[in-house]
Amino acid sequence: MKGLAPTLRLVLRRDRIQAPVWFYIFVAMAVSAVVSAKGLYPHADQLVSAAAAADRNASLVALFGPVYQPTLGALAMVKMIVLIPACLGLLTGLLVVRHTRADEDSGRREMLGAAAIDRIAAPVAALIESVGLSLLIGAVVGVGLTVTGLPAVGAATFAAEWALVGSFFATVGLLCAQLAEGAQGARGLFALVLGVSYVLRALGDIQGLHRVTREPTAWTWLSPSAGHSRCGRSRATGGGPHCFSWPGRRYSPPGACGSPRAATWALD
Secondary structure: OOOHHHHHHHHHHHOOOHHHHHHHHHHHHHHHHHHHHHHHOOOHHHHHHHHHHHHHOHHHHHHHOOOOOOOHHHHHHOOOOOHHHHHHHHHHHHHHHHHOHHHHHHOHHHHHHOOOOOOOHHHHHHHHHHHHHHHHHHHHHHHHHHHOOOOHHHHHHHHHHHHHHHHHHHHHHHHHHHHOOOHHHHHHHHHHHHHHHHHHHHHHHHHHOOOOOOOOOHHHHOOOOOHHHHHHOOOOOOOOOOOEEEOOEEEEOOOOOOOHHHOEEOOO
């Protein structure tokens, strides 16, 4: 693709301040959540009472998602597994709009077009930057959670969810930039998609609290920001005695990966 490398360098140069700032903010929030939880809930009875209080409040469930079991990892990551990935998706999507449709509105795109570059060089460069930022944040967060004492497999899964949600909404931002006539319209359309995704997840989680198994409903599974439900309730086959690990949680079906209702969770 002609002109991709210089266009990518230009995109990275324009975001040389805000991208590192957001990187450090997201990493610090994830690591500090675990450190804070260790100080707030040093005893098992405090974990039980905090988890019960959170699940009794429908507004907290809608905002952060449910706490499936009263474990340190579950309480530490409850705010990080839904709300913060949505914020990461908002960041990556708006970055893509900034370097595509917003540049066209400002006339910068026409200046670039006068050079010997392909028309799709700018959108591809914006997508590479946003996806790369998501992957970098996810990788460092995974290492940071492991260092704080959470299981390596669970920390990696958690980090992968952040990276995938950020990458997904970066793609959505690029699509919105192509569909809208201007930058404001692209931002509004993107905010609508992100908001609907979050509402669907919240609706499914609230309805799931009334089930015996506390499984999220179909509304949750329609939302791309519902990684906590996909990860926290996934069933693996042939995974040995612990088919799925999560930060602070371990999915241990009785036998060879039985039903979610029969599953138990244990703190590592």
